[in-house]
Amino acid sequence: MDIIDRLRDIVGERATAAPAERLCYSSDASQVRGTPDYVVRPLSTAEVSAVVGLAAAEGVPITARGAGTGLAGGAVPLRGGIVLDLSGMNRILEMDLANLAVVVEPGVIQARLNERLRPFGFFFPPDPGSANFCTIGGLIANNGSGMRCVKYGTTRNYVLDLEVVLADGSVVRTGSRTLKSAAGYDLTRLFIGSEGTLGVVTGAVLRVMPLPKARRLVIASFSSAEEAGRAVARTFAAGIVPSACEILDRTTVAVLRRCEPSLKLPDGDVLLFEVDGSEGAVAEAAAEIAALCSSSSGAAAAASVAVVAGAEEMEEIWAARRLVGAAVSRLDPTKSRIYVGEDVGVPIKMIPALIREVAEISVRFGIPAMKYGHIGDGNLHVALFIDVLDEGEKARLAGAADAIHRAAIRLGGTVSSEHGIGAARSEYMAEQVGFVALSVMRAIKRALDPKGIMNPGKLGLDDGPAGVGGSGCGARADGTPGGKS
Amino acid sequence: MTRDQQEAKIDQRALELCVRCGTCRSVCPAFEVLGWESKNTRGRIMVAKALREGFPPDAGVLDSLNTCTTCGICAAKCPAGANPPSIVQEARRVLVGRGVMTAAQAGFRAKVAESANTFGELGDRLGWLSDREGLPDRADSVYFVGCLDSYRYPEVAARTFEILRRFGVSLLRDEKCCGSPLIRTGSPAETVMEENLRQIREMKAKTVITGCAGCYSTLKRDYPPEFEVVSVPEFLALHLSELDLKRLDMTVTYHDPCHLGRHAGIYDPPREVIRAICRLVEMKRSREEARCCGGGGGVRAGYPDLSLEIAKHRLQDVPDGVDAIVSCCPLCVRNLSDAGAGVEVIDLIDLVARALETA
Numbered sequence: 001m002d003i004i005d006r007l008r009d010i011v012g013e014r015a016t017a018a019p020a021e022r023l024c025y026s027s028d029a030s031q032v033r034g035t036p037d038y039v040v041r042p043l044s045t046a047e048v049s050a051v052v053g054l055a056a057a058e059g060v061p062i063t064a065r066g067a068g069t070g071l072a073g074g075a076v077p078l079r080g081g082i083v084l085d086l087s088g089m090n091r092i093l094e095m096d097l098a099n100l101a102v103v104v105e106p107g108v109i110q111a112r113l114n115e116r117l118r119p120f121g122f123f124f125p126p127d128p129g130s131a132n133f134c135t136i137g138g139l140i141a142n143n144g145s146g147m148r149c150v151k152y153g154t155t156r157n158y159v160l161d162l163e164v165v166l167a168d169g170s171v172v173r174t175g176s177r178t179l180k181s182a183a184g185y186d187l188t189r190l191f192i193g194s195e196g197t198l199g200v201v202t203g204a205v206l207r208v209m210p211l212p213k214a215r216r217l218v219i220a221s222f223s224s225a226e227e228a229g230r231a232v233a234r235t236f237a238a239g240i241v242p243s244a245c246e247i248l249d250r251t252t253v254a255v256l257r258r259c260e261p262s263l264k265l266p267d268g269d270v271l272l273f274e275v276d277g278s279e280g281a282v283a284e285a286a287a288e289i290a291a292l293c294s295s296s297s298g299a300a301a302a303a304s305v306a307v308v309a310g311a312e313e314m315e316e317i318w319a320a321r322r323l324v325g326a327a328v329s330r331l332d333p334t335k336s337r338i339y340v341g342e343d344v345g346v347p348i349k350m351i352p353a354l355i356r357e358v359a360e361i362s363v364r365f366g367i368p369a370m371k372y373g374h375i376g377d378g379n380l381h382v383a384l385f386i387d388v389l390d391e392g393e394k395a396r397l398a399g400a401a402d403a404i405h406r407a408a409i410r411l412g413g414t415v416s417s418e419h420g421i422g423a424a425r426s427e428y429m430a431e432q433v434g435f436v437a438l439s440v441m442r443a444i445k446r447a448l449d450p451k452g453i454m455n456p457g458k459l460g461l462d463d464g465p466a467g468v469g470g471s472g473c474g475a476r477a478d479g480t481p482g483g484k485s
Numbered sequence: 486m487t488r489d490q491q492e493a494k495i496d497q498r499a500l501e502l503c504v505r506c507g508t509c510r511s512v513c514p515a516f517e518v519l520g521w522e523s524k525n526t527r528g529r530i531m532v533a534k535a536l537r538e539g540f541p542p543d544a545g546v547l548d549s550l551n552t553c554t555t556c557g558i559c560a561a562k563c564p565a566g567a568n569p570p571s572i573v574q575e576a577r578r579v580l581v582g583r584g585v586m587t588a589a590q591a592g593f594r595a596k597v598a599e600s601a602n603t604f605g606e607l608g609d610r611l612g613w614l615s616d617r618e619g620l621p622d623r624a625d626s627v628y629f630v631g632c633l634d635s636y637r638y639p640e641v642a643a644r645t646f647e648i649l650r651r652f653g654v655s656l657l658r659d660e661k662c663c664g665s666p667l668i669r670t671g672s673p674a675e676t677v678m679e680e681n682l683r684q685i686r687e688m689k690a691k692t693v694i695t696g697c698a699g700c701y702s703t704l705k706r707d708y709p710p711e712f713e714v715v716s717v718p719e720f721l722a723l724h725l726s727e728l729d730l731k732r733l734d735m736t737v738t739y740h741d742p743c744h745l746g747r748h749a750g751i752y753d754p755p756r757e758v759i760r761a762i763c764r765l766v767e768m769k770r771s772r773e774e775a776r777c778c779g780g781g782g783g784v785r786a787g788y789p790d791l792s793l794e795i796a797k798h799r800l801q802d803v804p805d806g807v808d809a810i811v812s813c814c815p816l817c818v819r820n821l822s823d824a825g826a827g828v829e830v831i832d833l834i835d836l837v838a839r840a841l842e843t844a
Contacts, residue, residue, distance in 0.1 A: 020545030021521055023535055024528035029505045041520060068522065069507035088520055109511065133511040259564065323564035326506040330566050336501050337565070388501045 003058060007040055007082070010050045014041040014088075025065065025083045030339055032073025032423045034457075036063070036083040043088050045163060045171060045202040052200060053169025055082055055453055063455045064196040066107060066135030071339040072422030074142060074195045078457035084200060086137050092116055093203070099177055100208055101160060106137025106201050113206075122208040125152035128418070129322040137201050142420035143193035147318070150376035151243040151276075152209070154418065156192045163203035164191055167449040177205055190444070195420055196455040198448045212243070212276035216286035217314045220293040220302040221268035225249045225359070225371055227300055228269045229352035231293050232375050235273070236348055238292055240285055244274035245376025246321060251331075252372040252383075258330040260320045264313070266304045271375070272317065321372075328370055328385045335368075335385040340424065341401030345379040346413030357407040358382055365400035367393065379417035406431075421459050429460030493578035493671075495533050502567040503530045509559035509569065514777045515552045515784070518794040523549040526559040526569045533576040542585045550576050551587055552791060554784045555669055556743040556777035570782075577671025589787030590670045601661040601677055602632040610660060613639030614646065624655035626715075627690045629681075629704060631697035632662050633815035641815065644838045645696050645717055652724065654694060657684045663695075665703040670783040678708060685712060694720050696834060698742035698814035699781065702749060716745060718813050718833055722754035725761055730840040735808040736764040737836065740799070740821065741775035742814035755813050755833055762840040769802035776802060778812075780820035796824030803828070811836055 007015035016022075017038050026035040037060075042048045055062040061081030068075055077083050090107035097120055104113065110131040114123050126139055128146035138144065140162070145154035161175035174187035191198060222228040228247055235242070248256065248270045256263055271293070275285040286307050293302040308314055328337045346354045355371065358380070362369040373381035382404055386393040405415045405428055415421070415428045430438050438460060445452075445461045456462065509526035510516060516525035523532060523545060532549045536542060555570040563569070580586060596605035611617070613635065628649050634642040646656065661681050664674030685693060695701050696717035705714040721728070739759060745751045752772045759765045770776055779785070779795025800821060803810060810830045812818050822830045 016521075018523075018545040019541070019543060020523045020532055020549050023540065024522040024531050024549070027505060027531070029507060039522075067507050067510055068505075068527075069510075085520075085522070130507065133507050323508065325564070326504045326508070327564040327566070329502050330564075333502065333566065334498065337504050339504070389497065 003054070003060065004038060006054055007038055007051065010054070011040055011042055011047050014043070015039070025068070025085070026076065028068045028070040028073060028075050030071050030073045030076070030422065030424050032076045032078070034073075034076045034078040035080060036077040037080045038082045039085060040082055041085045041088050045165065048084065048086075048165045048200055048202050049169045049171055051082065051084060052165050052167065056168050056451060059451055059453065061453050061456050062200075064137070064141065064200045066138035066141070067109070067130075067133050069130045069134045070138065070142065070422060071342060071419040072416065072424040074420045074422035074455070074458060075138075076423065078423055081453070086200070086202075087135055089202065090135075095120070096177070097122060097208070100179070101177055102206050102208055104136055104204055104206060106135060106140070106204065108136045110134055110136060110139065117208055118211070121211050123211050124158060124206055124208050126155045126158060129325055131322065136204060136206070140192055140201050140204060141195050142418065145374075145377075145418045147244045147246060147321070147374060148274075149374055149379070149418070150245050151241050156189060158207045159188055159192055159204055160207050161205035162188050162191055162201055164199040164201055166199045167451065167454050171202070172199070175205070179207070193420070195422065195458050197445060197458055197461055198454060214279045214282045215243070215274060215276045215311070215314060216282045217308040217317065218273040218275070218286050218289045218293070218305065219266065219308060220271045220273070220290070220305045221266035222271070222302055223268060225269040225355045226352045228271050229355050229375065230300060231271060231296070231302065232351060233349050234296070235289055235292055236376075238288070240288055240292075242273045242285070242289065242376060243276040244272065245374070246272040247372060247375040247380070248272065248321070248324075249371040251368070251370040252324055255327050255331055255370065256320050256324055259323065259327050260316065263317060263320055265317075266306070268303050272321070274314075324372060325381065325383060328383055334387050336388050337383050337385050338388070338397055340397065341384060341404035342381050343379070343416045343419040344382065344404055344408035344413060345377070345417030346408055346411045348376075348378045350411045350413065351375055351378060351380070354380055354408065354411055354413070357411075358404060361400050361403045361407065365396045365403070367396055367400045369400075374417070377417070378413065423457055426458060426460040493575060493582045495537050495572065495575050495579055497537065499568065499572055500530060500534045500537070502565045503527065503563075503569075504565055505531070506564065508562050508564060512558045512562050514554060514556060514558070514779060514795045514798065515791060517798060518791055519552065524552050526553075529553060529573055529576075530567070530569060533572050536576060536579065542580050542583070547580070547585070547587050550580070551590070551670070551783060551787050553782050554743070554777045554779060554795065555782035557747045558743075558777065561747050561773055573782075574669060574671065579671075581671040586671070587787055589783055590672065592786065593666045593670055593783065594672050597662050597667055597674070597677060601680075602636060603662050603666045604632060604636055606636045608636070610635045611656070613642045614656070615643070620658075621655050623689050624653060625690060626652070626654045626692040626694055627685065627688055628654050628656055629663065629693050629695040629700055630656070630660060631695060631700040631815065633697060633819070635660070637819065638815050638832065641696065641832045641834055645834045648728070648834070648837070649694060649720070655688065655690075657681065657688070659684065663700040663703045664707065665699040666783060668703060668707055669781070674707075682708065682711075696813065696832070697816070698744035699816060702744035705749065716749075716751055716754070716813065718745075718755035718758055719751060721833070721837060722757045725758065728837070728841070730762055730837065733763045733836075733840055736766055736806065737809045737811045738766050738768050738804055738807045739771070740768060740778065740810055740812040740817055741772060742812055742817045743775070743777050743781060745813055746775055747773060755811070758833060758837065759811060762836055766804045766807055768804065778817040778820045779824075780816040785816065785820060792820060793824045796820045800824055800826055809836070
């Protein structure tokens, strides 16, 4: 019996090998391409288990996918095989708030979870720009985080227990509902950030937090992004921990104004500091940050500082900020944002140096760069934008992205803070984590996935030279169906 | 030259605006029902792009492109400023130009060709008009009735014209389909459009008034800008003080038709008219955020089950305790009714007529 027929035996009409569907599952938001042979939309752990069991028996690669909003090709089936679209497994199974926990399926959208939690006074803190459409499963697979990481940490800090279908189709639970556990290896954290290379997450017990009573937003503008970076370092050195700390360089501010003309943002390179907590504490912290930004001398001082307390105005600014990544075409419709070199991170005090290097790289390669992101945790999103119909710009883009990645590593940082390695950044794994660490990762991979069917070609885990995707805009950007890698 | 006569071509720049971020996944009404990536906006743009590069247009491609209702919520949400409904429409045109189309697309072509209306009706288009005497041959304003109100909701056409006539509005003697069903599904519509244009010119009309959101959108965007296009709710709101409407003891909600709301920005006039008559409670998602009824873009004809499922999703936004759902588009009224609204679904003009009867 053909594999498609056997898949249909498991999930019925929710399995297909139709060319149009295979085409539409051949990419995420990155430049990585790989066309699946089959697409399956399971609705239960039992179905996932049966599909993975079939893949194992037949030696067919299997790639898990949430909303396909990834920026590194993590959900792209580089070697064909089966794509498991888990976005239909989207139920919130239990609200166990007495235990500060919720039980969810992997396809739950982050924002839908927070909508359900809000009336109870709780929230799930990881808050990526794609919160309105990314899935919890994707956040777990990539250890996603977002704007409030600086105080609340990453997804890793909020997963208590996972249900995972292993590479042979068996099902394992990795943790418990307790807030702490000292029972052996921490399997939960092993699977978080593993990008579907060890198993398929089919359920999660998440820890949730009480919503803060109050929030304030401090908006400060500076004469340069570098000066803004220094102000962040000064704030942290003063012992203040904001709940979010974002940079919007002047290009980003221009894009945001184009998207939302009513937004009240100052000129210059802008920092957004959010503080949360009790009413008194946030007022005090906001005043301290404002004073710190204003008090420096000369160019280091903020050109303007404003404190926003209105919930609606704050939400408008955050909503616009969430979408800015893709919005650069608003300034020039002939330019498109290409997601490469977009997620580097460095230790906080190296931020000014990173900003300086990115500016230099942008000039050297002649590729404009919009800089924004979670500067408070050292994560700078560099938005390189080009005319995609200009082959010369495309080639220079790849060089610029590579230079940005190498600069981050040289500064003691990472090529990915929250978007993942996928295929786009796998060639940097050995350089970033070291050959010994990469060998340990490969050993874990071999132990859990001896046949190498789980999302092959990702994370630099394949034996041999750890290079499959380069800067993420190389030969794989063909976009044609059937073009398996 | 009408826009419809320009060469069909999928513009590469328009396609490249999409960076596949996935924002549209969370809002596409067809995707919400169907769940496949090819049935959401991002997938459709990938399909359109692949077509440019020679991808074979099989049934999966046709289903991908033709399950779009052209509601435009993706365009409203797209951070990059892409216009997916326009891309989808253009991709349909390209395929139709090559003779590749669904049975429903072919059906629209055949029906409009043989009867100049979208239903293939051969009866009198003005059958709803009891008094044809005294219709002026020339008028500053004409009422464009549309196929749906002419043949399926003749009482709405009659009620609308009864009011408009008081203000000197006339009718086209031999109105044809506006062309919307053809244009939205990728077929040329110049035959009917030119015939309508000829009559509008002969009547020396400066304003065309219509009660159908689809006709409004088409007359406004696809016809040459020789005349002003006014929707019935705009007209009513403008003349509220002259209508002598009485208050009705009822509570209604309002469904924004996509082609009147998001596509044309007409949100306030219908609400103004409703509030002059009775209580209005907004739907859970309204105005720019309003969900599609599922009827547009040829989806009702081509994918009736999908169309009704989308309508059922929309009905979940109806607030409790309302006496009626009011809209300003016969297609929305039809689709929401067929999906089992549980309360009556009426045209704004029906509500106005009741307020006039009470008087």
